Amino acid sequence: MKKIINDPSTVVAEALRGLAAAHGDLLRVHEDPAYVARADAPRRGKVALVSGGGSGHEPLHGGFVGLGMLDAACPGAVFTSPTPDQVQAAVEAVHGDAGVLLVVKNYTGDVLNFETAAELASAEGIDVRTVVIDDDVAVKDSTYTAGRRGVGGTVLLEKIVGAAAERGDDLDACEALARRVVANVRSLGMALTACTVPHVGEPTFTLAEDEMEIGIGIHGEPGRARVPLEPADGIVRRLVEGVVEDLPFVEGDRVLLFTNSMGGTPLVELYLAHGVAERLLAERGIRVERRLVGPYVTSLEMQGMSLTLLRLDDELTELWDAPVRTPALRWGV
Amino acid sequence: MKKIINDPSTVVAEALRGLAAAHGDLLRVHEDPAYVARADAPRRGKVALVSGGGSGHEPLHGGFVGLGMLDAACPGAVFTSPTPDQVQAAVEAVHGDAGVLLVVKNYTGDVLNFETAAELASAEGIDVRTVVIDDDVAVKDSTYTAGRRGVGGTVLLEKIVGAAAERGDDLDACEALARRVVANVRSLGMALTACTVPHVGEPTFTLAEDEMEIGIGIHGEPGRARVPLEPADGIVRRLVEGVVEDLPFVEGDRVLLFTNSMGGTPLVELYLAHGVAERLLAERGIRVERRLVGPYVTSLEMQGMSLTLLRLDDELTELWDAPVRTPALRWGV
Amino acid sequence: MTCTAEDLVRALRAVAAAVADHRAELTELDRVIGDADHGENLRRGFLAVVTKVDSADLDTPTAVLKAVGTTLISTVGGASGPLYGTAFLRAANAVTEKSEVDGPAAAEALRAALGGVVARGRAEIGDKTMVDALSPAVDAAVAAAEAGGDVAAVLAAAAEAADRGAESTTPLVARKGRASYLGERSAGHLDPGARSTALILRALASSAGAR
Amino acid sequence: MTCTAEDLVRALRAVAAAVADHRAELTELDRVIGDADHGENLRRGFLAVVTKVDSADLDTPTAVLKAVGTTLISTVGGASGPLYGTAFLRAANAVTEKSEVDGPAAAEALRAALGGVVARGRAEIGDKTMVDALSPAVDAAVAAAEAGGDVAAVLAAAAEAADRGAESTTPLVARKGRASYLGERSAGHLDPGARSTALILRALASSAGAR
Ligand SMILES: Nc1ncnc2c1ncn2[C@@H]1O[C@H](COP(=O)(O)OP(=O)(O)O)[C@@H](O)[C@H]1O
Ligand SMILES: Nc1ncnc2c1ncn2[C@@H]1O[C@H](COP(=O)(O)OP(=O)(O)O)[C@@H](O)[C@H]1O
Ligand SMILES: [Mg+2]
Numbered sequence A, B: 001m002k003k004i005i006n007d008p009s010t011v012v013a014e015a016l017r018g019l020a021a022a023h024g025d026l027l028r029v030h031e032d033p034a035y036v037a038r039a040d041a042p043r044r045g046k047v048a049l050v051s052g053g054g055s056g057h058e059p060l061h062g063g064f065v066g067l068g069m070l071d072a073a074c075p076g077a078v079f080t081s082p083t084p085d086q087v088q089a090a091v092e093a094v095h096g097d098a099g100v101l102l103v104v105k106n107y108t109g110d111v112l113n114f115e116t117a118a119e120l121a122s123a124e125g126i127d128v129r130t131v132v133i134d135d136d137v138a139v140k141d142s143t144y145t146a147g148r149r150g151v152g153g154t155v156l157l158e159k160i161v162g163a164a165a166e167r168g169d170d171l172d173a174c175e176a177l178a179r180r181v182v183a184n185v186r187s188l189g190m191a192l193t194a195c196t197v198p199h200v201g202e203p204t205f206t207l208a209e210d211e212m213e214i215g216i217g218i219h220g221e222p223g224r225a226r227v228p229l230e231p232a233d234g235i236v237r238r239l240v241e242g243v244v245e246d247l248p249f250v251e252g253d254r255v256l257l258f259t260n261s262m263g264g265t266p267l268v269e270l271y272l273a274h275g276v277a278e279r280l281l282a283e284r285g286i287r288v289e290r291r292l293v294g295p296y297v298t299s300l301e302m303q304g305m306s307l308t309l310l311r312l313d314d315e316l317t318e319l320w321d322a323p324v325r326t327p328a329l330r331w332g333v
Numbered sequence C, D: 001m002t003c004t005a006e007d008l009v010r011a012l013r014a015v016a017a018a019v020a021d022h023r024a025e026l027t028e029l030d031r032v033i034g035d036a037d038h039g040e041n042l043r044r045g046f047l048a049v050v051t052k053v054d055s056a057d058l059d060t061p062t063a064v065l066k067a068v069g070t071t072l073i074s075t076v077g078g079a080s081g082p083l084y085g086t087a088f089l090r091a092a093n094a095v096t097e098k099s100e101v102d103g104p105a106a107a108e109a110l111r112a113a114l115g116g117v118v119a120r121g122r123a124e125i126g127d128k129t130m131v132d133a134l135s136p137a138v139d140a141a142v143a144a145a146e147a148g149g150d151v152a153a154v155l156a157a158a159a160e161a162a163d164r165g166a167e168s169t170t171p172l173v174a175r176k177g178r179a180s181y182l183g184e185r186s187a188g189h190l191d192p193g194a195r196s197t198a199l200i201l202r203a204l205a206s207s208a209g210a211r
């Protein structure tokens, strides 16, 4: 295993120290239990947005703490959901008496830990709501699975609902908006290589030199199917088709297209893939009105990408465009 | 070779199409000869800042085109300097009758090609100056080498001089400022893994599972020394010492610390390394007043990192803080 | 033979040792059909449990079990953290007011633990989860207690049944947790949580039997 | 025997073919002490050269050489683009007003080419660059021309000397270009640019000799 770390068991704590040093103007890091909070939290009268999940997906979630996005993020161990006491402490630190919305990616661990935290915080008299995001079309959503995973759509949800909270929407409105985003966002990812979890020391799966994995998760877990490697046109076509046909997105839809790197894929490839996706969507008459391109929901050093489409309306577009000032997303301010 | 591409010979052109699609609000891409220009160029009366170099270092340089930074960037083939006609065309497209400053990383190929372009543009009556950046302390600077390479410091130079040009500094002032940045900035990088150039199809060098390369270049070229892999503390100490002792940076110096990923190193490791660097600098009494952490000067999917230190004064700090609106750096606007 | 708070603490040290010894095995099982963290999650959790029960002054079985539950919840994370944590909290509730746990009480505690896991995780037998190990363990424990078994006998029966229950997960297609994303590809592999349940029960039984 | 514009175009096709055939070899040489693009750079450049000289109506050697120079400059990039480009531009200047290139003119053109490379790159013999191949090639060409050799003889002599000159770069420590970053580690490897210079001259010589 080749990593710039000291000890697998201190990776997250040490990275948080670096995050705090790098972005002291935007956020504060609390060490035990570990959470990242907006520097100016709590904001009285503002709905607080709190998220979290396993580490190793950076900049998700800590890189999205700041004005117009998250009030707090709770990082678990690498690829392991945080514990309820982290979430509870974060909620108590940042809530501004206007309620708290928990943004939870749909994994059994995250759901159970946030659920427990919500119970604890509610017992303290804080109005806590939970929205679960499950945008990954790779997973069959049925009573016979844990349901779809939350992946790339999480960033879009955090940005849009963060903007709503920032402009003063109340908890009901924020919760309803979050559900609207969930209802209109879909993602699909793929990997060329696996990643190595520090305490495991070897890749989570292996792919031959001529194979790729479609429908990959963001925790180094295998995906839906292993198929022969294809040129970018073929790869992106698979992702576009998977995403578009699921909702489905149809001719005339206005969308936000998010082309995401799993971490190890260089920007030159990502922009290339983004160009292909724009072309394929144009062919279907789907109008890309906003874009995000970069490594935002990653899986350590995994090479691969995902596509996320969000169906836009005027309000979602306005909230997407609204000012945001976080380590990883910043505009308008 | 596992990459999301269609054909090695069209990678750069296709990536530029994706860049244009993603950031049409900020920039325009010209196809043949290839260059990226600010959407609102030429800006009358403003000094134009033009840079470029081989592709594969994204977001450098195309990702830094926009308000407060570059007016144009010329992307060569992967790891190959651009040709003079690209640079000449870019210069002619964006100059605003206040002169043009070419920012050239110190590689023989870049220097020769930009030099030729400068001759051609001067012949057209455009006042063109060139500043060569050579901040890589890994290379012995002597008459027996091509001199130090330009690496991470390039981003800082482009940001700071871009801000000066934006506020209306004239060509002499911009040139002098650029030389001041060059005089005060130093970098050192290392790699855990090599990268694969698309048309080569295999890694540019090989490192054993227990080795790392210190003083790595950003073109997949080998570095200064191959040594056994170390924990993050040791790696960062090597980089800090190499950089600090070169200028040298001394107790009481105010600096900007730029912790850069070579592309394949995940953010969680990069922040961890950044935290270590902050600690080591604090121990030496060097005051970190500004930071940049992320993958900004990359070498495709190479895993590794570099540290860059820039000695700050009030003016450099003010120019660093000034508004910038580009695909990869954005604040204050 | 019964089990005091002190016996329980000794048994938990044995559990922590067993989990640490099998960290790599659990991680490997989870690598194949999950995300390769189960071994590390439980190692971290039970290390914290040992630190906790060693430092706090816990003089009843219910106090010990409660400390275990809250510690697991606040240190494990993942799916297994709240599940095992809830299991221990429910077990703690089942033995309130007892200063020693006898055979029937142990069976009752295990039944309560299973109830907690199911309440949180909503898994059924055959879903390829820890329930597939814990549920037959409860049945065996109850039967052993009804047959007059002491704590050691009850736990031995539970461990035995949990081992077989864990084995039974191999051919199953997962319907809960992370392994369910794999669909049919999850068949042919032992469930890491079922395996860890069997391991934990085996360590508890051995500790009780050794007295 | 002399060399017309048409002969020159034929010879350039041979050069392009040689460069394409040796692309992998040049890339590999550059991979070891550089950045692995020399083969691809020259393949791209000479492909463009062939397209250019085939499409344009170039009826003098100087016009052909000038087209080669400008095409290389605008398509190769890297260090070798401006260097080879300037070499061909200077060679073009050296043969202005000639409709055919004879032995002495060929030697003169090579001398001018070397002058261009040195003017741009400021390398000296022993710096481990293309100069180490080109410089002895010029000496040999001049000697052959003085001995009354025709174009074929002059180029053959140049190619022969360039081969030996290229070989001579192996033990050297690079002092110019990207390989100089390696310091002592650059010794023991053939310089890619010296090798490509030898290849180009060999292809020119073979084409001239085949007539
Ligand atoms: N809904 C559930 N009910 C019961 N057990 C579950 C459930 N979901 C997962 N598990 C158990 O948890 C184990 C995985 O635990 P762990 O790897 O620590 O968490 P995670 O899946 O979050 O990484 C599985 O092997 C399974 O036995
Ligand atoms: N200053 C110089 N003078 C003469 N030749 C040089 C000089 N610098 C580099 N070269 C030649 O250029 C070759 C490398 O060319 P190429 O790989 O195409 O460019 P780059 O080094 O920019 O990647 C070297 O092998 C060397 O022969
Ligand atoms: Mg997990």
Ligand SMILES: [Mg+2]
Residues within 6 Å of the ligand: B079, B080, B081, B109, D035, D037, D078, D079
């Ligand atoms: Mg090159």
Ligand SMILES: [Mg+2]
Residues within 6 Å of the ligand: C030, C034, C035, C036, C037, C038, C078, C178
């Ligand atoms: Mg797991």
Ligand SMILES: [Mg+2]
Residues within 6 Å of the ligand: D030, D034, D035, D036, D037, D038, D078, D178
């Ligand atoms: Mg090269």
